[in-house]
Amino acid sequence: MVGNSFIAEALTLYYDKEVIVPSRGQNLEILNRAYQNATSALQKHLLYHQALGTENESLTALSETLGIKYPSHIDFVDIAHLFGSNAQGVVITYINGRPFKKLYRKYNIENENSFDDYASIKEVLTRHYKRKLIEGKHLPDLLIVDGGKGQLGVALSVKDELNLDFNIISLVKDDKHTTKALINEEGDEISVNKNLLTFLAAIQNEGHRYAITSHRAKRGKGTYTSALDGIKGLGKKRKMLLLNTYKSIDVLKSVPLTELSQLIPREVAEALLTKLNRVDDTEGGV
Missing domain, CATH: 3.30.420.340 (UvrC, RNAse H endonuclease domain)
Incomplete structure (x- = not known):
């Protein structure tokens, strides 16, 4: 458990400021993130000094x-x-x-x-x-x-x-x-x-x-994101969604229209697949 009510009470008395121990919501999320970051930093610090142990x-x-x-x-x-x-x-x-x-x-x-x-x-x-x-x-x-x-x-x-x-x-x-x-x-x-x-x-x-x-x-x-340029209705947020979902252009090309339409509007998905396959055909000399 990250929070501790006893510690919070002691800090409140010492600093004469209210110290809360969140149990839910955004404050708990922030506290947990700070705890994780501190733990990660401590692990890096310990590993760093352990590596200094013997001479080479x-x-x-x-x-x-x-x-x-x-x-x-x-x-x-x-x-x-x-x-x-x-x-x-x-x-x-x-x-x-x-x-x-x-x-x-x-x-x-x-x-x-x-x-x-x-x-x-x-x-x-x-x-x-x-x-x-x-x-x-x-x-x-x-x-x-x-x-x-x-x-x-x-x-x-x-x-x-x-x-x-x-x-x-x-x-x-x-x-x-x-x-x-x-x-x-x-x-x-x-x-x-x-x-x-x-x-x-x-x-x-x-x-x-x-x-x-x-x-x-x-x-x-860069190649991936540039391939998504010039398509009406495909803005920055939708590009990032595709980038995070499909890890390469080759993977994106093979996605069925029905699946892609669940992430972006159907007309945008059709335009995207048409562009990608047209580029592929051009490069193949068709």
């Missing part, structure tokens, strides 16, 4: 190579885009050498920055760490940037602007697009042993994986 050999080697404190918390930033459209940035987190997906975050890039990798990185890092600072959340010991000295310079500028207190490095690739070394904040390229290189490449690959899958999901959703 690769992190020890990284610490010694860079001359920094043991980097228990590592963030990695990456940008995914398709010719500049639908650009999306991600920040993934490793705690004690392992991915900590509860702290993964993705950001839609503003249109004016979509074609500019440097501006995209700056936007993502600024938004990410501004929010961390405002909310008083944990900051990393080390930020890894995917790219060369240019991307590193952008990350360092964000660090200076926000007065952030953590180390930053970038990863360098060879002609075969394989990670070969790292660059420290002074711009020095540092070669590392094979084991550490493998560890850093694993973080890089996980960042790429998350960026690409997030970007594909975003592009798919």
Whole structure:
């Protein structure tokens, strides 16, 4: 039970304000939601600190190579885009050498920055760490940037602007697009042993994986919603209803008119199915 009348009475006496314990209605709903959010935040906090429990050999080697404190918390930033459209940035987190997906975050890039990798990185890092600072959340010991000295310079500028207190490095690739070394904040390229290189490449690959899958999901959703445009009577609310009910265009195409008419007016459903099947026929060359 979320509420407790004894506690409410004690708080009423202490603050000289009435404290209620709702048993039904909107207030109970708000209280339950606050309880769930607090429980979730506590679980994340405990998991975060449990993950810090034991040392990792690769992190020890990284610490010694860079001359920094043991980097228990590592963030990695990456940008995914398709010719500049639908650009999306991600920040993934490793705690004690392992991915900590509860702290993964993705950001839609503003249109004016979509074609500019440097501006995209700056936007993502600024938004990410501004929010961390405002909310008083944990900051990393080390930020890894995917790219060369240019991307590193952008990350360092964000660090200076926000007065952030953590180390930053970038990863360098060879002609075969394989990670070969790292660059420290002074711009020095540092070669590392094979084991550490493998560890850093694993973080890089996980960042790429998350960026690409997030970007594909975003592009798919954009394709879906754009296919619903231009149909009279199909507004924003009805589009969202269809989006939440049918997870792809292919699924929506196969829905019987009788079923679709239970969600939206029949004439709108007919127009929608006609448009989707006409597009399908056109693409098939019929």
